Amino acid sequence: MNPVNYLYLSALLFTIGASGVLIRRNAIVLFMCVELMLNASNLALVTFSRLHGTLDGQIIAFFTMVVAAAEVVVGLAIIVSIFRTRHSASVDDSNLMKL
Amino acid sequence: MNSLIPLLVAAPLAGAALLLLGGRALDRFGHWLATGLAALSFGFGLVLFSDLLGRDAEHRTVTTRLFSWVPVNGFQADVSFRLDQLSMTFVLLITGVGTLIHLYSVGYMAYDERRRRFFAYLNLFLAAMLLLVVADNYLLLYFGWEGVGLASYLLIGFWQHKPSAATAAKKAFIVNRVGDLGLSIAIMLMFAEFGSFAFGPVFGGASGASEGKLTAIGLMLLLAACGKSAQVPLQSWLGDAMEGPTPVSALIHAATMVTAGVYLIIRSSAIFDLAPDAQTAVVVVGAVTLLFGAVVGCAKDDIKKALAGSTMSQIGYMVMAAGLGPIGYAFAIMHLVTHGFFKAGLFLGAGSVMHGMNDEVDMRRYGGLRKYMPWTYRTFAVGYLAIIGVPPLSGFFSKDKIIEAAFAKGGTEGWILGLCALVGAAVTAFYMTRVMLLTFFGEKRWQPDAQGNAPHPHESPSTMTVPMVLLALGSACAGGIFAYHDAFLKWLEPVTGHSEGNPPFGSWTVSGLTTACMLAGVGVSYLMYGRSPVPVVPPVGSPLTRAARRDLLQDDFNHAVLVRPGSALTATLVFFDSRGLDGFVNGLAATIGGLSSRMRRVQNGFVRSYALSMFGGTLLLVASTLLVRSF
Numbered sequence: 001m002n003p004v005n006y007l008y009l010s011a012l013l014f015t016i017g018a019s020g021v022l023i024r025r026n027a028i029v030l031f032m033c034v035e036l037m038l039n040a041s042n043l044a045l046v047t048f049s050r051l052h053g054t055l056d057g058q059i060i061a062f063f064t065m066v067v068a069a070a071e072v073v074v075g076l077a078i079i080v081s082i083f084r085t086r087h088s089a090s091v092d093d094s095n096l097m098k099l
Numbered sequence: 100m101n102s103l104i105p106l107l108v109a110a111p112l113a114g115a116a117l118l119l120l121g122g123r124a125l126d127r128f129g130h131w132l133a134t135g136l137a138a139l140s141f142g143f144g145l146v147l148f149s150d151l152l153g154r155d156a157e158h159r160t161v162t163t164r165l166f167s168w169v170p171v172n173g174f175q176a177d178v179s180f181r182l183d184q185l186s187m188t189f190v191l192l193i194t195g196v197g198t199l200i201h202l203y204s205v206g207y208m209a210y211d212e213r214r215r216r217f218f219a220y221l222n223l224f225l226a227a228m229l230l231l232v233v234a235d236n237y238l239l240l241y242f243g244w245e246g247v248g249l250a251s252y253l254l255i256g257f258w259q260h261k262p263s264a265a266t267a268a269k270k271a272f273i274v275n276r277v278g279d280l281g282l283s284i285a286i287m288l289m290f291a292e293f294g295s296f297a298f299g300p301v302f303g304g305a306s307g308a309s310e311g312k313l314t315a316i317g318l319m320l321l322l323a324a325c326g327k328s329a330q331v332p333l334q335s336w337l338g339d340a341m342e343g344p345t346p347v348s349a350l351i352h353a354a355t356m357v358t359a360g361v362y363l364i365i366r367s368s369a370i371f372d373l374a375p376d377a378q379t380a381v382v383v384v385g386a387v388t389l390l391f392g393a394v395v396g397c398a399k400d401d402i403k404k405a406l407a408g409s410t411m412s413q414i415g416y417m418v419m420a421a422g423l424g425p426i427g428y429a430f431a432i433m434h435l436v437t438h439g440f441f442k443a444g445l446f447l448g449a450g451s452v453m454h455g456m457n458d459e460v461d462m463r464r465y466g467g468l469r470k471y472m473p474w475t476y477r478t479f480a481v482g483y484l485a486i487i488g489v490p491p492l493s494g495f496f497s498k499d500k501i502i503e504a505a506f507a508k509g510g511t512e513g514w515i516l517g518l519c520a521l522v523g524a525a526v527t528a529f530y531m532t533r534v535m536l537l538t539f540f541g542e543k544r545w546q547p548d549a550q551g552n553a554p555h556p557h558e559s560p561s562t563m564t565v566p567m568v569l570l571a572l573g574s575a576c577a578g579g580i581f582a583y584h585d586a587f588l589k590w591l592e593p594v595t596g597h598s599e600g601n602p603p604f605g606s607w608t609v610s611g612l613t614t615a616c617m618l619a620g621v622g623v624s625y626l627m628y629g630r631s632p633v634p635v636v637p638p639v640g641s642p643l644t645r646a647a648r649r650d651l652l653q654d655d656f657n658h659a660v661l662v663r664p665g666s667a668l669t670a671t672l673v674f675f676d677s678r679g680l681d682g683f684v685n686g687l688a689a690t691i692g693g694l695s696s697r698m699r700r701v702q703n704g705f706v707r708s709y710a711l712s713m714f715g716g717t718l719l720l721v722a723s724t725l726l727v728r729s730f
Contacts, residue, residue, distance in 0.1 A: 095704030
C-alpha cells in the first residue's frame with residue numbers, strides 16, 4: 001500500500017482532534033482529542049520514517065509517547081481537581097484563574 | 100585697619116544669623132542684640148573713618164581681599180572690599196541711621212510677637228547694604244544688591260497676614276527684578292568688554308572702549324538704578340512699599356536702600372563720564388521723577404505715601420545731579436546724606452504719629468497733634484524745615500547746590516533742568532507744608548474707628564523719641580557742616596572729581612530763587628490748608644489731583660501696557676499648549692487606549708478560544724512558510 005495514504009489518515013485524525021478541541025466543552029473529551037492529535041502526528045512521523053528509510057521519525061514518536069503519557073498523568077490530575085472544586089468538567093466554566 | 104572692613108559686614112550678618120537660627124530663646128533680648136551689633140558696626144565705621152581722615156587725601160582708598168569667590172580660569176571673582184571716601188560716606192550713613200532706627204524699632208515693634216524676626220531682617224538688610232557699598236567688584240556689588248532686595252521684600256511683607264502687604268512685597272520684588280536684570284546685563288557687558296568686573300580694570304579700561312558699548316553699559320546701569328531707586332519708569336513699587344512697618348520705610352525706603360541707584364551711578368562715573376548719551380538719559384530720568392514724585396506727594400492723604408512721593412522726588416534730584424557729571428556727583432551724595440537724615444526723621448515722626456493714633460494713616464483724620472506729641476512735633480518740624488530747604492538747615496545747602504549745578508550744566512539743557520529743579524523745590528515746599536498742617540495744626544479731626552475705639556494721641560516712648568531727636572539734629576546741622584569751607588566736596592573730590600561748569604549766574608542768585616520758590620510753595624499751601632478747616636472726606640478735586648491720587652495712573656499704565664499684553668500672550672500660549680500640544684498627546688493616548696481595550700477582549704479566559712488562536716497562528720505560520728518556499 002502506498003505510504004502516502006497514511007499521511008492522509010494522519011491529517012484526517014489531526015483535523016478531527018483539532019476540531020474536537022475547538023468544539024467540545026467537556027474536559028475529558030477535549031483531552032482525548034488532544035491525544036488524538038498527538039497520535040496523528042506520531043503516525044505522520046512513523047510514515048515519514050518509512051518514506052525516508054531512516055529511524056529518526058520513529059525515535060521522535062517514542063518521545064511523543066513519553067510526553068503524552070506524562071501529560072495524561074498531569075492533565076487528568078488537574079481535571080479531577082477542577083471537577084472537585086467546581087463540580088463541572090466543562091472548560092467554559094473555568095474561564096478565570098481563580099475560583 | 101583693613102581687617103575691620105569685613106567685620107563691618109560680618110557684625111550685622113552674624114546678628115541676622117543668630118536671630119533667625121537662635122529660636123525663641125532670643126525673644127527676650129534679641130532686639131537689643133541686633134541693635135548692639137548695628138551700633139558695633141557703626142563703631143567700626145567710625146574707627147575706619149578716623150583712620151581715613153588720618154591719611155593724605157590721595158591715599159584714602161583701602162582695598163582688602165578676603166578670599167577668592169569664583170576661582171575659574173579667565174573668570175576671577177574675589178570677595179574683596181574697597182573703602183574709599185564714597186563708600187565711607189555710605190557706611191557711616193547706613194550704620195548710623197541704621198542704629199538709630201534699630202533703637203526706634205525697639206519701641207515701635209514692642210508689642211509685635213514676631214519682633215525677633217523683624218530685627219533679624221533689619222540686620223540682614225544692614226549686612227547686604229554694607230556689602231553693596233564696600234564691594235570692590237560689580238559681582239559682589241550685585242550680591243549685596245540682591246541681598247537688599249530680599250531684605251526689602253521680607254520687610255515690606257513683614258505683616259504678611261495683610262493681603263495688601265503681601266501683594267506690595269511681591270510688587271516691589273518683581274519691579275526690582277526688572278532693574279536687577281539691567282545690572283546683570285551691565286556686568287556681562289563689562290566682562291565681555293574689559294574681561295573683568297572689578298572696579299579697577301573696568302574704570303581703567305573705560306577710556307579704551309567704544310562709546311557705543313559704554314552707552315549700552317551706562318543705560319543698563321541706569322535701568323538697575325531706576326528699579327532700586329524707584330525712578331520713572333520703574334517707580335510704581337515705592338508707594339505700595341509703605342505697607343511695611345514704618346521703621347522699614349524710614350531705613351530702607353527713604354534713607355538707604357533706595358539711594359543705592361545713586362551710588363551705582365556715581366560709583367560708575369568713569370563709564371558715564373565717557374558716555375554722554377547715557378548721562379542725558381540719567382538726567383532726564385532724574386528730572387522727570389523729581390516732578391512726578393512731587394506731584395504724587397501733593398495729592399496723597401496717606402501720610403506715608405505722601406512721604407514716599409517726596410522720597411521719589413528727592414531721589415530724582417540726586418539722580419539728576421548724578422547725571423550732570425562731575426558738576427553734580429559730590430552734591431548728589433551730599434543731598435543723599437542730608438536726605439537720609441531728614442527723611443528718616445520724617446518717617447520716624449510719621450511712625451510715632453501712627454503709633455499714637457491707632458495706626459491711622461489718613462492725614463485728614465489727624466489735626467492739632469502738636470499739643471499731644473510735642474517731641475514728635477518738634478523733630479518733624481525740623482525735618483520739614485530741612486526738606487523744604489529753609490536756610491540754614493541741611494536741605495537748603497544740599498538742594499541749593501544741586502539746583503546750582505543744574506543751571507551750571509549750561510545752554511538750553513541747563514535752563515530746562517534748573518527750572519525743573521526750581522519747580523520741584525516749590526512743589527516740595529507745598530506738599531510738605533500740607534503734611535505739616537494736616538497733621539499737627541488745625542482742629543482735631545480724629546474719630547472713633549469701626550469698633551468704637553477713639554484714638555488717644557500720646558507721645559511715644561523714649562526709645563522712639565531719642566532717635567528722632569538725634570536725626571533732627573543731623574537734619575539741622577549736617578548741611579552746614581558739609582558746606583563749611585566745602586568740606587564735603589573736598590572729601591569726595593578725589594573719588595568723584597569735580598568741575599564748576601559754567602553757571603549763568605552766581606550762587607547767591609540761585610539761593611534767592613530757590614528760597615523764593617520755597618516761600619511761594621509754603622504760601623500756597625497755607626492758603627489752601629492753613630486758613631480754612633480741612634474736610635475729612637477728600638473733595639473730588641481737579642483731574643490732575645484725581646490722577647495724582649492714583650499715582651498719576653502708573654498702575655493703570657503698567658496694567659495696560661505690560662500686564663494686559665502679557666496676559667494675552669500667556670493666554671495664547673496656554674491655548675496653544677492645551678489645545679495643540681496636549682490635544683495631540685492626549686489624542687494619541689486615547690487612540691492607544693481605545694485600541695488596547697478592543698484587544699483586551701481577546702483575553703476572554705476561554706481555553707477553546709485560546710486554542711483557536713493557537714491553531715490560527717500555526718496555520719498562518721505554515722501557510723506563510725509554504726508561500727515563501729513556493730517562490
